[in-house]
Amino acid sequence: MKSGFVSLLGRPNAGKSTLLNRLVGTKIAVVADKPQTTRETIQGVAHFPDAQVVFLDSPGIHEPRNKLNRRMMREVKNALEARDLLLLLVDATVPFGRGDERAVELVRSARTPALLALNKIDRLVRKDALLPLIDKYRTMHDFEEYFPISALTGKGVEELVPALIRRLPEGPQYFPPDYITDQPLRHLAAELVREKVIQETREARLAG
Numbered sequence: 001m002k003s004g005f006v007s008l009l010g011r012p013n014a015g016k017s018t019l020l021n022r023l024v025g026t027k028i029a030v031v032a033d034k035p036q037t038t039r040e041t042i043q044g045v046a047h048f049p050d051a052q053v054v055f056l057d058s059p060g061i062h063e064p065r066n067k068l069n070r071r072m073m074r075e076v077k078n079a080l081e082a083r084d085l086l087l088l089l090v091d092a093t094v095p096f097g098r099g100d101e102r103a104v105e106l107v108r109s110a111r112t113p114a115l116l117a118l119n120k121i122d123r124l125v126r127k128d129a130l131l132p133l134i135d136k137y138r139t140m141h142d143f144e145e146y147f148p149i150s151a152l153t154g155k156g157v158e159e160l161v162p163a164l165i166r167r168l169p170e171g172p173q174y175f176p177p178d179y180i181t182d183q184p185l186r187h188l189a190a191e192l193v194r195e196k197v198i199q200e201t202r203e204a205r206l207a208g
């Protein structure tokens with residue numbers, strides 16, 4: 001039995017919560033086409049015949065400019081501590097920038113083995129753009145492995161999961177098989193309402 005803790009890290013909107021929902025097979029995290037959707041770390045447990053993986057979905061890595069943002073970045077910093085593995089998620093459809101650099105620096109500072117997932121490949125028109133992007137990341141940090149994925153469609157996730165499990169230590173089953181998240185049911189319901197509000201207000205803005 002392998003078990004351990006994997007932190008999902010990345011810039012706002014990279015697709016961390018979408019991937020968390022897919023990995024645990026249930027919708028537990030709010031997803032929205034808007035940065036800074038996730039405000040607190042959410043724990044989601046994925047159960048496999050020979051492994052149990054506790055994923056931590058944290059707020060997006062960003063430059064904190066106000067109190068809420070500072071609190072969110074504290075959550076990110078906590079997500080770097082005492083983890084077995086880090087998974088840095090990047091949006092492969094947007095050009096590499098200063099924000100991506102900051103995200104890699106944060107991962108480097110943790111000294112924990114990290115894998116890189118290049119997300120949203122379903123939207124990538126030119127697949128050959130992936131190789132230079134991977135090379136770019138390779139020059140910045142010694143990532144364990146690189147995975148092109150789509151958290152939305154699930155493409156590539158089947159290859160990613162065993163690579164994560166392989167790197168986890170032997171360990172106990174931390175949670176019973178039916179345990180999926182630390183989010184109480186009431187909170188989940190409130191979060192789904194928040195998701196709806198984010199979506200509706202966006203549509204209202206677009207319509208108006």
Ligand SMILES: Nc1nc2c(ncn2[C@@H]2O[C@H](COP(=O)(O)OP(=O)(O)OP(=O)(O)O)[C@@H](O)[C@H]2O)c(=O)[nH]1
Nearest residue numbers: 012013014015016017018032036037038060151152
């Ligand atoms: N096309 C495509 N869209 C994706 C993919 N993964 C996520 N998205 C979309 O990207 C947007 C952001 O997704 P989230 O999962 O909320 O991103 P996040 O990294 O959790 O964002 P924060 O919580 O703000 O840090 C949503 O509109 C998702 O539907 C993907 O693989 N392909």
Ligand SMILES: [Mg+2]
Nearest residue numbers: 016017037038
């Ligand atoms: Mg999120």
